[in-house]
Amino acid sequence: MSSFPVTRLRRFRRTAPLRGLVRETHLSLDQFVMPLFVAPEPLVNEALPGMARFDIAGLLHEVEELATSGVRAVMLFGVPEVKDEEATGAWEEDGIVQIALRALRPRFRDLVLLTDVCLCEYTSHGHCGVVVDGEVDNDRSLELLARTAVSHVEAGADVVAPSDMMDGRVAVLRDALDDHGLESTPVLAYSAKYASAFYGPFREAADSAPSFGDRRGYQMDPANVREALRECELDLEEGADAIMIKPALPYLDVIRAAREAFDVPFAAYNVSGEYAMVKAAARSGWLEERAAALESLTAIKRAGADLIVSYWTRDLPAWL
Ligand code: PBG
Numbered sequence: 001m002s003s004f005p006v007t008r009l010r011r012f013r014r015t016a017p018l019r020g021l022v023r024e025t026h027l028s029l030d031q032f033v034m035p036l037f038v039a040p041e042p043l044v045n046e047a048l049p050g051m052a053r054f055d056i057a058g059l060l061h062e063v064e065e066l067a068t069s070g071v072r073a074v075m076l077f078g079v080p081e082v083k084d085e086e087a088t089g090a091w092e093e094d095g096i097v098q099i100a101l102r103a104l105r106p107r108f109r110d111l112v113l114l115t116d117v118c119l120c121e122y123t124s125h126g127h128c129g130v131v132v133d134g135e136v137d138n139d140r141s142l143e144l145l146a147r148t149a150v151s152h153v154e155a156g157a158d159v160v161a162p163s164d165m166m167d168g169r170v171a172v173l174r175d176a177l178d179d180h181g182l183e184s185t186p187v188l189a190y191s192a193k194y195a196s197a198f199y200g201p202f203r204e205a206a207d208s209a210p211s212f213g214d215r216r217g218y219q220m221d222p223a224n225v226r227e228a229l230r231e232c233e234l235d236l237e238e239g240a241d242a243i244m245i246k247p248a249l250p251y252l253d254v255i256r257a258a259r260e261a262f263d264v265p266f267a268a269y270n271v272s273g274e275y276a277m278v279k280a281a282a283r284s285g286w287l288e289e290r291a292a293a294l295e296s297l298t299a300i301k302r303a304g305a306d307l308i309v310s311y312w313t314r315d316l317p318a319w320l
Helices: 009-013 016-021 056-069 096-107 138-155 169-179 197-206 226-237 249-261 272-283 289-303 311-319
Strands: 032-038 073-078 112-117 130-132 135-137 159-162 188-193 242-246 266-270 307-310
Touching: 009 016, 032 056, 032 096, 032 112, 032 311, 056 096, 056 311, 073 096, 096 112, 096 138, 112 138, 130 138, 135 138, 138 159, 138 169, 159 169, 188 226, 188 249, 197 272, 226 242, 226 249, 242 249, 249 266, 249 289, 266 289, 272 289, 272 311, 289 307, 289 311, 307 311
Parallel strands: 032 073, 032 307, 073 112, 112 159, 159 188, 188 242, 242 266, 266 307
Antiparallel strands: 130 135
């Protein structure tokens, strides 16, 4: 290889078409998932539109707009009418997500419907599992998570995404789905989900902040990357069809490491706090939302994600 003055890397940067020819990373709407919150009562959020809640009628309207604009996939989160110790709202036949799925499925045949499988929005204490003697009991939570996943698929979900971080949940979900004849439904595991401060706006939207303690007894320590690879490996052994790292931007090194270690479909979750930071800065006139969002999403792709769950999915049809 020659060097300057023979080599000038600026030659391919001169014009937009030249830059386009050598661009290494592309954003395509095909690989974006829009998270949506559904609840008995709507909640408007002008400051963070991605953090609003829809009732069923509002959800149908929103999904109609998303689908018409070209969005291919949505992920549903439910906020139930009542919360209890057993997270009944997560798995009951007439839970809010199950109702939403039954409303959406026949109207949007081609839209990919993913569901977040977790108990935190549905438990009275806000933890992601069953609490016994002040601690989240791993094994007692598994059965409820499996019940939740099966009920989602029976109501019309295409993909279930467990986000609870209990040990062994992927195997238990896979078993339960197969027992119900749902062997063709993929499991997208939130394999390495960190105990992150960046979930703040989500917990407000989903009304899921824990009422005591925190999630560090089950979500991962932000300091660890080798452990993230073990989590991915175990989930794949248990039968995960795709794995996810979450959050995305503060964990690009984890995304890159997992991408290199595993040849499987790979997702990253660009979480509520990552979205809110840019929104807040843009509102103060400190940066331009569109440019900052596209740069962030490109970075997540460049690090190795195939699909990205992002609250900006709604804006992408206009931006790309
Ligand atoms: C449910 C769940 C959370 C998120 C996705 N699924 C919150 C949490 O673990 O507290 C966070 C998503 C976001 O911040 O955008 N357990």
